[in-house]
Amino acid sequence: MQIYLVGGAVRDALLQLPITDRDWVVVGASATAMRTQGFQPVGKDFPVFLHPKTHEEYALARTERKTAKGYAGFDFYAAEDVTLEQDLARRDLTINAMAQDETGRIIDPFNGQADLAAGILRHVSPAFSEDPVRILRTARFAARYGFQVASETMLLMRTMVNNGEADALVAERVWQELAKGLMEKQPQIMFEVLRKCGALKILLPEVDALFGIPQRADYHPEIDTGIHTLMVLQRAAEMNLSLPERYAALLHDLGKAKTPTHILPRHHGHDVAGVAAVRAVNQRWRVPKHCAELAELVCRWHIIFHSVANLKPKTVLDTLKKADAFRRADRFTSALNVCVADTQGRLGHGQTPYPQLEHWLQMLSAAQQIDTKTIVADNLNTPEQIGDQIDQARLAAIVPIQQAFKQAATLP
Numbered sequence: 001m002q003i004y005l006v007g008g009a010v011r012d013a014l015l016q017l018p019i020t021d022r023d024w025v026v027v028g029a030s031a032t033a034m035r036t037q038g039f040q041p042v043g044k045d046f047p048v049f050l051h052p053k054t055h056e057e058y059a060l061a062r063t064e065r066k067t068a069k070g071y072a073g074f075d076f077y078a079a080e081d082v083t084l085e086q087d088l089a090r091r092d093l094t095i096n097a098m099a100q101d102e103t104g105r106i107i108d109p110f111n112g113q114a115d116l117a118a119g120i121l122r123h124v125s126p127a128f129s130e131d132p133v134r135i136l137r138t139a140r141f142a143a144r145y146g147f148q149v150a151s152e153t154m155l156l157m158r159t160m161v162n163n164g165e166a167d168a169l170v171a172e173r174v175w176q177e178l179a180k181g182l183m184e185k186q187p188q189i190m191f192e193v194l195r196k197c198g199a200l201k202i203l204l205p206e207v208d209a210l211f212g213i214p215q216r217a218d219y220h221p222e223i224d225t226g227i228h229t230l231m232v233l234q235r236a237a238e239m240n241l242s243l244p245e246r247y248a249a250l251l252h253d254l255g256k257a258k259t260p261t262h263i264l265p266r267h268h269g270h271d272v273a274g275v276a277a278v279r280a281v282n283q284r285w286r287v288p289k290h291c292a293e294l295a296e297l298v299c300r301w302h303i304i305f306h307s308v309a310n311l312k313p314k315t316v317l318d319t320l321k322k323a324d325a326f327r328r329a330d331r332f333t334s335a336l337n338v339c340v341a342d343t344q345g346r347l348g349h350g351q352t353p354y355p356q357l358e359h360w361l362q363m364l365s366a367a368q369q370i371d372t373k374t375i376v377a378d379n380l381n382t383p384e385q386i387g388d389q390i391d392q393a394r395l396a397a398i399v400p401i402q403q404a405f406k407q408a409a410t411l412p
Contacts, residue, residue, distance in 0.1 A: 001029040003058070004084060004099040010106065011095050014116055015145075024051075024058040025099065027084050031060065047078050061087040064127070085109045092134045093141065093153075094122045115150075122150040129156055132165040135199050136177035143181050143190035157197035166202045171286040174203060178285065182246040187237050188230035191250075195226075206277040207250065209257035214265040221347035223265075225256045232338075232345030241337055244291040248298040248338045249345075251278050255299065271303045294331060297323060298338045305339045308356050309409040313399045316363060317391065325364050336360055359405050366401055367394035 009022040026034065031047045039049035039058060047060040062078035063086050084099055084107060091097040094112040101107065110124050121138055128134055135157050142149060149157070160166065181190035191207065194200040201208040211226030222228050229250065236249040255274025259267045278299045282292035304311070304319055311319070325332035336357045343354050370393040379386045 002027045004101055006099045007096050010098045010100050022056050025061050025087050026058050027061045028080050030080055064090045089125055091124055092128055092137060094124055097124045119147040120150050121147045123153045123156060129160050132160060132169050133173050139190040139193035140177055140181040142193045143184035143186050146186055149193055154197055161198040166199050175285045175287060179243055183243055188234040191230055206254045206281055213256050216265045225253055229253055232341050235345040236341040239341060244294040245334050245338050247291045248295040249341050251281060251295045252298045252302055252342060254278055271300055274299045294334055298335050302339050302342060305356060308359060309406055313395055313402045316398055316402055317395050320364055363398045363401050366397040370394055370397055
């Protein structure tokens with residue numbers, strides 16, 4: 001029995017990055033031998049065991065054979081005669097196909113160290129094409145490390161897309177990879193790679209459709225809506241925003257792809273027009289509720305949030321109510337965070353101030369501090385008036401704050 005550290009732990013150690021998970025491959029052992037030594041079997045599809053003390057995963061060396069389209073169509077062979085190199089050969093990228101023995105020696109049959117040094121993501125073998133999830137994983141690794149995808153790997157990914165492999169992806173795996181990619185250091189790179197290989201048009205056609213859509217150059221010097229979208233996403237990452245906020249940043253302008261061509265580059269009503277597209281993406285990939293709701297909220301209301309200086313106090317109150325800000329202040333704040341990224345995710349506007357955020361929160365705070373208990377007590381005999389009385393009190397709290405903000409906005 002020989003045991004090797006494999007995959008991401010070896011890769012990240014060579015990159016001098018923190019190692020969060022360690023995976024091990026066992027060569028020359030059987031499932032019976034593993035159980036005899038106290039390892040706990042946990043794998044359903046192939047023999048994976050938990051170490052009796054460290055609880056890290058140890059997998060028997062195995063080979064794989066494609067049996068059907070998509071992610072699930074595989075047969076596995078795990079036995080004592082499977083070699084380390086055969087196990088490494090089934091992996092996706094050369095940088096993930098290295099192992100380390102107990103002495104620290106690196107086993108690198110596919111030149112992963114050279115690709116690490118060059119910043120290249122290269123597939124190990126043609127078997128890469130057997131698992132379409134690898135398209136997403138490769139794009140995600142590009143976003144994580146800033147590496148380039150090898151030309152032959154990009155060509156293979158395009159071929160996979162053209163052959164319909166991406167069509168067979170299941171929602172859970174797509175969302176899992178998208179969520180991880182959104183949280184990488186340079187998430188915009190993931191979507192650039194997906195677009196280059198054609199997968200973006202299959203997985204997120206609503207986002208793909210934004211590229212080539214012009215915007216007004218005085219508001220958007222970058223002009224192209226797709227480029228703006230990725231700039232907003234990247235700004236959200238630089239602000240260290242959460243997954244729901246980054247997801248909302250990606251989808252906030254989907255309505256611009258619906259703009260009639262005769263009014264371009266203006267996009268009147270794109271906030272309302274985009275809601276259906278956001279809902280379609282949410283449903284397609286079974287997006288978690290907290291992400292889905294924020295994305296829809298930002299899409300629908302971001303123009304109103306931006307334009308607060310032009311709103312009447314009554315419109316401000318109505319917006320706070322429709323955005324459910326009184327009950328879900330944290331979500332409302334998250335939506336405003338995305339609006340900051342939207343404002344700053346424009347060419348030359350990376351540090352543009354966004355006073356609207358503090359202003360909205362100030363008005364919300366003032367409206368929340370009204371004495372609702374007294375209003376209820378004063379209207380016990382006329383309960384039908386309580387709602388209107390609360391609205392009037394909230395409005396009275398909002399008016400002076402909004403008036404002061406408008407006056408400040410008109411000053412030279």
